[in-house]
Amino acid sequence: MNKIIKTKFLNERVKLFEIESPLIARKRKPGQFIMLRISEEGERIPMTIADSNVETGTITIIVQSVGKTTSELQKLEAGDTILDIVGPLGKPTHIEKFGNCVIVGGGVGAAIAYPTAKAIKEIGNYVTIILGAKSKEYIILKDEVSTFADEVYITTDDGSEGMKGLVTEKLKQVIEEQKIDFVLAIGPVPMMEAVASLTKPYGIKTVVSLNSIMLDGTGMCGGCRAVVGGKNVFVCVDGPEFDAHEVDFTILMQRNNIYRDKELECNLEKQANEMQKKMEQNNV
Amino acid sequence: MYKNINARPAMPSQKAEDRIKNFDEVNLGYTVEMAKLEAERCLQCKKPLCVEGCPVSVKIPEFIAAVVEDRFEDAANILRQDNALPAVCGRVCPQEEQCENLCVLSHRSKPIAIGNLERFVADWQRENIGIQVPEIQTSTGKKVAVVGSGPAGLSCAGDLVQMGHEVTVFEALHELGGVLTYGIPEFRLPKEIVKKEIEVLEKAGVKFVRNYIVGVIETLDELLERFDSVFIGVGAGLPYFLNIPGEHLNGIYSANEFLTRINLMKAYKFPENDTPIVTMKDKSVAVFGGGNTALDSVRTAKRLGAKHATIFYRRTEAEMPARIEEIHHAQEEDIEFNFLVAPIKFNGDENGWLKSVTIQRMQLGEPDSSGRRRPLPIPDAIEDIQIEAAIVAIGNGSNPIISQTSPNLNVNQWGNILVEKKTMKTNIPGVFAGGDIVTGGATVILAMGAGRAAARAIDKYLKNKQWETIEVEQAEW
Ligand SMILES: Cc1cc2nc3c(=O)[nH]c(=O)nc-3n(C[C@H](O)[C@H](O)[C@H](O)COP(=O)(O)OP(=O)(O)OC[C@H]3O[C@@H](n4cnc5c(N)ncnc54)[C@H](O)[C@@H]3O)c2cc1C
Ligand SMILES: Cc1cc2nc3c(=O)[nH]c(=O)nc-3n(C[C@H](O)[C@H](O)[C@H](O)COP(=O)(O)OP(=O)(O)OC[C@H]3O[C@@H](n4cnc5c(N)ncnc54)[C@H](O)[C@@H]3O)c2cc1C
Ligand code: SF4
Ligand code: SF4
Ligand code: FES
Secondary structure (H helix, E strand, O other), X not given: XXXXXXXXXXXXXXXXXXXXXXXXXXXXXXXXXEEEEOOOOOOOEEEEOOEEEOOOOEEEEEEEOOOXXXXXHOOOOOOXXXXXXXXXXXOOOOOOOOOEEEEEEEOOHHHHHHHHHHHHHHOOOEEEEEEEEOOHHHOOOHHHHHOOOOEEEEEEOOOOOOEEOOHHHHHHHHHHHOOOOEEEEEOOHHHHHHHHHHHHHHOOEEEEEOOOOOOOOOOOOOOOEEEEOOEEEEHHHHOOEEEHHHXXXXXXXXXXXXXXHHHHHHHHHHHHHHHHHHHHHHHO | OOOOOOOOOOOOEOOHHHHOOOOOOOEOOXXXXXXXXXXXXXXXXXXXXXXXXXXXXXXXXXXXXXXXXXXXXXXXXHHHHHOOOHHHHHXXXXXXXXXXXXXXXXXXXXXXXXXXXXXXXXXXXXXXXXOOOOOOOOOOOOEEEEEOXXXXXXXXXXXXXXXXXXXXXXXXXXXXXXXXXXXXXXXXXXXXXXXXXXXXXXXXXXXXXXXXXXXXXXXXXXXXXXXXXXXXXXXXXXXXXXXXXXXXXXXXXXXXXXXHXXXXXXHHHOOOOOOOOOOOOOOEEEEEOOOHHHHHHHHHHHHXXXXXXXEEEOOOHHHOOOOHHHHHHHHHOOOEEEEOEEEEEEEEOOOOEEXXXXXXXXXXXXXXXXXXXXXXXXXXXXXXXXXXXXXXXXXXXXXXXXXXXOOOOOEOOOOOEOOEOOOOEOOOOOEEEOOHHHHOOOXXXXXXXXXXXXXXXXXXXXXXXXXXXXXXXXXXX
């Protein structure tokens, strides 16, 4: 169980893993995630199930390295195992015949949006996908989404591919050209907030997937709480997807910074250890 | 024999000024001499009231008599006939409300230290001869699934495996033991003790599956296709918040989160362990609540270096539901107490960090229907108190994962599973439940008692396959 079957770097910071997990593969629905832990001292972190295959009994996760756990995770290769995986967690995406849908994926948000986008397409919606990133190298899953999406647009900050600018600029264009019934936006908090304020005046139903800090992922700790519609919600069990126009993004952003100093410390510690190891090796 | 019925040896403990700097166990345990002295004090009553005070009717005079005669192994075996986790219960039972409360000596002098003796015997067994793997009856070929590895699930699994059934325990977390592992801190209940008990169950043949959330990975109905019977002991795992403005601020934890970060994820060892916790060192930390969970939280905060670690409680010390020993230990550790206060709102800085709490001072009014005097607000007695971290420890509701994924399972308005007392059977044939998921947050010993009662009923059910008429002679849970 939990054996890594296949890995592939999608860009220098994003790596895909196919992991043996037959029970989760059988049960998961688009929008759900797992919690994983890679060592006895490790923390539990959430990762969206990007895809699954019931025949091979595998699930796919797509990991962007942002800190200690994700960068350690990226060192694992086919044949290694992941210590703990639990899931599928969270509510599956509510999917219906919306009509004309736009899915916006910023950075690694594309990986989180991918399974939902596919499911929305499969029940007969018209699906436009906008992928945004810093530059060309950071665009992920373009080929994969192109196999099912009706339209695919790319935006990059530096214009190295697609339109130069932010995903919201492209989204605005699309909204002005077509009648849009549904928007799903997943990416960095400022991006999701910008999409929410863009679609609100048009009255377009908009959903975002919140990336709050999680501990158990089962509704037991309340650490993932966010404020939606003025009420406390637990993102891991009530979400992770919520009505974008109801989410308090300021609070989400503040809470995501709780451990910023600790994360730095953790990474510095890791770097120091690595340097020490290197020095020791050199001495030998 | 001369008995000095007034002396009750005090439990030796780490000095307060030392222990607030570590997470090691506070109590050190009786020596053999102390245990024997205390055991000799017991009057060996013909009609022992103490036993009536114990929810699982431990044969208290019998095990104490064995201690007097140096037959420690026998004492341990007597204890284990009724109590699967004596080393745990000796440490965490609220003895002053249970066995010791009814001990005849409590009127004349001090009650027998039943909990301390129970702990002594169980520790002696573990440390000197090891916990014996119980005898297993011939296999019945029946399979039982136990959901949750807290005290309810563990005791149910232990009994069933002895009866010859094939038992698999499913646990949502990556470690076993429920609240014993993620809730109650190391300084009160060393995790090694819980681990050893679980190892023995494993040797007896219980299979444990971690990282397995029944409901999401497999529903109750699906479990019933693979197992002849299911016991649900999933505990009360949904933290209540105060529901006052500002509760989202950084630095505010539920007790569940705070204690899980520390006990399960070892955040006090950060950065060797990766899970972080907000810095408590030199800060003013407020804990809201008055039960064991609140005391565990506030004492943990002290050990993380808090300058002021304070209990904020609506009522007074007399109404605190926590164990008396913990309240005394907390007082020795310079824990501060702010009684008769109710928080109204949390206030933060521009970056979303907690800065202060606005509280309403209360006074006790007339007794209400429960006989307790209700706290009432004192007009205009509202003030701001500066705090940098807060832990909300006002209780837990039931986690809805099982009931949401099994809509045909009968639960009450708070999500507690409804069972028939005595048999612990639910409305779904083959499915039993017990522990905090049935009662709401209660005690370790009650959860264990419920697990055992269910094990007896499950055994009967598996033998007769008569769901409607499961006959058991047992107390009600
Ligand atoms: C429901 C959900 C699904 C997710 N899916 C994916 C995915 O498919 N691919 C992907 O690359 N990332 C995903 N994430 C984000 C991922 O969990 C974090 O990047 C990861 O936990 C960071 O850990 P770290 O130790 O490497 O970094 P750290 O140095 O610990 O932190 C870096 C950043 O990650 C966030 N973070 C830290 N700890 C946690 C935690 N325990 N839980 C959540 N966020 C945390 C912090 O806000 C911080 O800004 C998802 C998050 C959520 C909540
Ligand atoms: C901090 C704290 C201190 C306490 N101190 C004391 C004390 O001093 N004395 C005392 O007597 N009592 C004390 N209690 C209360 C006591 O711990 C509980 O009453 C007791 O643990 C309840 O046992 P249980 O087996 O019903 O549930 P739990 O111990 O809660 O165990 C339930 C287990 O089920 C698992 N689970 C939940 N859902 C699922 C699922 N869907 N699938 C699989 N597994 C699942 C959980 O992860 C957990 O491990 C304390 C409680 C707390 C929180
Ligand atoms: S199990 Fe608890 S109540 Fe019963 S005798 Fe032991 S300490 Fe007392
Ligand atoms: S009531 Fe007290 S004195 Fe009597 S048997 Fe029980 S413990 Fe001993
Ligand atoms: S992560 Fe603990 S409740 Fe959501």
